[in-house]
Amino acid sequence: MTTIDSGVRQRTRRAILEAAATLWARDFSASLGDIADRAEVSRSTLHRYFPERQALVDALLLDSQAQVETAWDAAVAASSTPIETVENIMTAIVDLADQILFLFSDPARFAGNPNWRDDEDEALPDLIRAAQRDGDLDPAIDPAFVIGVMYSLIYVTAESVSTGALPRHKATETLVRVFRHGLSPRA
Amino acid sequence: MTTIDSGVRQRTRRAILEAAATLWARDFSASLGDIADRAEVSRSTLHRYFPERQALVDALLLDSQAQVETAWDAAVAASSTPIETVENIMTAIVDLADQILFLFSDPARFAGNPNWRDDEDEALPDLIRAAQRDGDLDPAIDPAFVIGVMYSLIYVTAESVSTGALPRHKATETLVRVFRHGLSPRA
């Protein structure tokens, strides 16, 4: 178990993490039994991979942060200006809505957890301020508020996509448009 | 108990409902003990007012809907155009963020509950469409998406106000501004 990592184990582990993200994004009190059902795995198996509930929480925390970071870095690499970077990050993260909700829906959820990193806590406000200096975002609006709007719009967009109300490209297009127009310095 | 409604009982009842709204808005699995603590009341007293958990849920459901309806009607009465009505509703509802979260954060929470009413389910989309016809909102954006943006912005604004990041008038001003600009038909 410590040295061997068969493909089977990886797939099972991933299925459990996916199920946990889906359920815990909406309801963090969802039981391990619910998660096991969703992952199409017995509760025994779930406990073999994650002995305690906290172990699954920690694993999902690390996994979610890694996924977000990957998408984040790709968005940064593909952008040239601050506003473009912010918009690309939003678009990229729409697909990680479950992970975002799990990570950020309750600010106190991971307080004191050694695995919690708020790396971007400074990177994002810096980006916002840079975009404000460039004249692409209204400098009168508190960066923290801008970030709140960002995550809100991401969540709304992800909902629209997951319910099938809008195709992904159309939804993200609207997302970026609403964000840019809503927070632009133009009166 | 059935005929008498002393001021004491009303205050205690209200304190419990307030506490439940505050806690359940963020975490619907919060225990009755937590709510009793928050309301500064013993768990015994809470059970005297609401014999079962479900009784408290139903009472809060009715109370929240009534509060929202009151604020809603006042906003409608004070407005003359569809877009103005929508904006006034948003501003009024910022103070009811806990109730809004309790009512709408989980679409399935009240499925099948006889006390659940979605009266505004048609009133709001109608308002949106009217504002779109007036040229105040972009007709290319799905009304359901507009409503999602509305509630998201209300939540972000309420957060800013409750954490003290922004004074209420400044926050609501930004709220309306972002909404109008973000969804305006102007390119």
Next chain:
DNA sequence: TGAAAATGGGACACTGATGTGTCATTCTTC
């Protein structure tokens, strides 16, 4: 094919939340 790995499922104890009831104390109100 046969061993090892992986899984399913049941039994069990433990814990926290819940629902019910009783009794003593505090507070209103006349």
Next chain:
DNA sequence: GAAGAATGACACATCAGTGTCCCATTTTCA
């Protein structure tokens, strides 16, 4: 000051979620 309302503090039973074993069965792979 006395009667009744309101509350707090316990005690107790119940129940769902959790964590731990154990064993039979299935799947994987050399």
